[in-house]
Amino acid sequence: MPTVPVIPSVWPSSSEWFFLSPVLLMAFWGVLVLMLDVLVLRNRTLLSTRAKWLGLTSLVGALAALGLAVGLLWPGVLATDVLSANEEFFNGTIAFDAASALLQVVGIGFLVLVIGLSMTWVFTNEQGEYYALLFWSAVGMILMIEAEEFMTLFVALETMTISIYILTGLETGSKRSSEAALKYLIYGSAASALFLFGLSWVYGLTGTTRLAAVGRALVESRTVEGIGGQWTSGLALLLVLAGFGFKVASVPFHQWTPDVYEGAPAPVTAWIASGSKFASFIAMIKVLMLALGTWSVDTGHLQSPGWVVILSILAAVSMTYGNLAALGQQNFKRMLAYSSIAHSGYLLVGVVAIGVSSQRTEATGAVLYYLCTYGLATLGTFAVAAWLAHDVGSDQIDDLNGLGFRRPVPAFCLAILLLSLIGVPPLAGFFGKMLMFMEALNAGGNGGIALTWLVVVALLNSVVSAFYYVRVLKALYLRQPGPAIGKSFPSGVIWTLVIAAVATVGFGLNPTALLDPLGGAGISLLTSPEPASSGRPVDSNGITQSATVPENPAQTQVPVAPAPSASAR
Amino acid sequence: MILSRYLFIGMLLLFAIGFAVAPLVLIRIIAPRRPTPHKGQTVECGLETQGETWIRFRLQYYIFALLFVVFDVETVFLYPWAASYVSLGWYAFVEMMVFLAMLTVGLVYAWAIGALKWQ
């Protein structure tokens, strides 16, 4: 029986709080915006004035958070401090290393663009709540990226998703918006419950919730077998994968995607497709690599294939289903939703590549590169979808007819983004796909698991995807302009489109500009934090893990000895 | 024997069920049954019943209930803090005050949008 514990009084130091400053600022700014709305502006000003002021306040807050995040990247700020990449930072619940520092900049960058896009239209009466929830979902997102521990991960994930459930339903007077929100909530919380049940099993099998410690326990097969039989590891793995599969909209858990993407207000859809997916994939990579790395292949106690095989199958099915379903869509948002499922498939190929590649950090860099550029491209395309929905009042691809003649600049930007989504060189989407697929092939060449079939499926799918993206391009440039095209583009949309297109072309022509820092982030993302050296009673099991990327279990098969059973107690 | 400590609970369970079922069975066996419409009426503390049983509750009620549930559950964090208040010291006190401030913001919000007003 656990005795009444003495709580170690290890409180976060001020420098630890300083590293969290962008997150703290955003959390506070959410409160500020909300209070500004309900206590000052609401019932006193017109909706449009209120929306303008709240939007501007939010934009200022998001830019300030972005500034802080960039400031933390400044040479010297992070490096001088010993806190990075060890288990002492917030008692090992949050990692603040190169990866967190860089990826939070990307996440907050997405937030800035989404806020800019939201300011363009007034689609909800609940302006204060809208911006506050955007901030809070961003807080959840960034904590999820930084989480090093299951509890933190779960709470951060729920903070993000619950905020997004409400955001989805906020569009005033839209039946579809509330329906989408309820569907999202029901699917989402069921998936969270599956995920949590999986986590509870992982916790039970290893006796810890820290990712790195779980990883170590599994490597040494210090799992508690005999509880509930042999199949529990495999079950736990499947449940965790189901939770992540939902968040990233991969196939067996994708049913919510088209409805939510269609029903949610378009800026929120952009946020779900870019930010939420970004954070979920990074958390997935961290959990799978740091904690469940041993389970990437079946080492004898999984009673199921390891996650490499499971995710390969999910990837292949997601790509194929997403692309085939997108072919038949006339609705622009739904087409993008199915294409988002397909892109989750491509990204899963990347995740599998991290699991099997002989160059894990390069593979991680490739996935992060793809996530960043895909997020930007998605934001741009959903900006156009938002313009269609709010200014033209339609969702149909046909309403884009002839846009290339009437509005050359936005149409050109959209064309670039779509070409990048297909994967046409020299755009960023091409390099992202190429790098990920190369890493997937890399593993086959080194005697690991051959992923050639998966890469072939992915390439075939890229060809299929060209058909529906080209249909939009055809509408833009080859069709006669329709009546709806007279609508002008608001500056928020133009800005988003131009930023996305410039980034897509720029990072496509010079991929190393983004790849190098992201590769560096990949190193620290995959590095298990070292056990605390001295002073703090955190994790003193005596196993010194050097600060290098752990060995690849797919290539060096770890022999698994039967663990002592729990009944010994 | 694992079960021995739970034997008492099992016996209590059986006894409780028996205690509830026995009078029903006894009445069935002993009492005469002569139902009249007057006897079949719903008894509400001796008063005449008013309206249907399946009335609709006002939406307002649910909003109150929701607010209650959220604030109620957040106190789950207050108990462990209060239990080890002395050993935790100032840092935890400040953190808990921040937490309570956040809850207060929630309450202020609910009050400001008029959710607390019974219309």
Next chain:
Amino acid sequence: MSQDVPLNWYLIVAACVFVIGLFGVMTRRNPIAVLMSIELMLNASNLNILAFWRLGTPNPGEAPLTGVVFTALVIAVAAAEVAVGIALILVCYRVWKSADVDRYDSMLG
């Protein structure tokens, strides 16, 4: 300790509760019932975590209260989820005048 209920029993109960919840999520049409089923699933996880914390083998060096803290956080998260869920159900009920997820079908899929 040997006098206690063994760990496996808790795990079996938790698994049963979880499966009941999962079954409810998949078969019930009333969104409130679905929420209740989800709550069952979350509480099954709580039961698991607490049983593992109390009777399982902790990792060397693990903080002493992991399981309890985890459960407290899950309870809070579950309450937030249910509050949002019921609010959204009320919104949908106002729009459709019906509490049946199959009727909420303004979109294709």
